[in-house]
Amino acid sequence: MDNKNTLLPANGNNSLPLPGMLGRRKFLSYMGLAATSATVLAACRKDKDDNNNMPPGSIDLGTGDIGILNYAYALEQLEAAFYTQVINSPFSGMTANEQSLLTDIRDHEIAHREFFKAALGAMAIKSLEVNFSSVNFGSRDSVLATSKAFEDLGVSAYNGAGQLIKDSNYLLLAGKIVSVEARHAALIRDLISNGSFADNTVIDMNGLDLASKPADVLTTASVFLKSKLYAGNLPTS
Structure with missing residues (x-):
């Protein structure tokens, strides 16, 4: 069964946050990448931004692997903000089971957000302003x-x-997080329509999940952001 309610780019290829409980160092260890912060900062010193075309007031995500991590951090900020509001103002008729499941997702997204913030340290983009005016x-x-x-x-x-990540540690991190996001996606889809967790709007004929370029993703996500992101320095290959 197809579910047409999707924000996938059209040209895409077919209450206790964990960091606060563990502390920054232990949380990095929990994620399996305790050395990430130092590695990120060292790599950042080698990056050179080209901001000649950046619109005034935009937030530059950065270059190389650092830019990709900030890109992921931006998306996790958006998701964490959304689920925080969902739990703070439950929709009419929300069941106890739905509240429990959505609270778990909220906590996962907050953990992801705080991981990237801690790992990037001084190179992290600032907190983003969201715009959920289109959501009831x-x-x-x-x-x-x-x-x-x-x-x-x-x-x-x-x-x-x-495919844009060069450091194998970062690729491992992305793999750990995307698997959790896929679990979230499957759950939400089945809450909407049982059995729709892997329909052909997200799985291609080879049984593979779709992949989207950062520029396309950020164009779509911009509808829900007051902050303006600049991705002109991100790698493209």
Whole structure:
């Protein structure tokens, strides 16, 4: 069964945050990449940004692997903000089971967001301002449709970014996170329509998940952001 409520780019290829509980160092170890912060900062010193074409007031994601990590950090900020609002203002008729599941997703997204923030350190982009004016948080249909769109977009974003990552440690991190995002996507899809977790809007004829380029993902995500992101320095191959 096809589910047409999706934010995947059209040209895509067919209450206790964990960091606060563990502390920064232990949280990095928990994620299996305790050395990431130092590696990120060392790599950043080699990067040279070209911001000649950056629109005034935009936030530059950066270059190389650092730019890709900031790209992922931006998406995790967006998802964490969305699920935080979902839980803070439950939609009408939300069941205890739905609240529990959505709270788990919220906590995962907050953990992802805080991991990237800690790992990037001084090279992390600032906190983003979101715009959820198009979402009716009182409506189950609106919330779940937006949730599905975010999760599908997130999976395709990590899939598309994987080939751009040079450091194997970062690729390992992306693989760990995209697998969680895919679990979220499957759950939300089945809450909307049982059995729709892997329909042909996200899985191609070879049984592979879709992948989207950062530029396409950010164009789609910009609808939900007041902050303006500049991706002109991100790698393209």
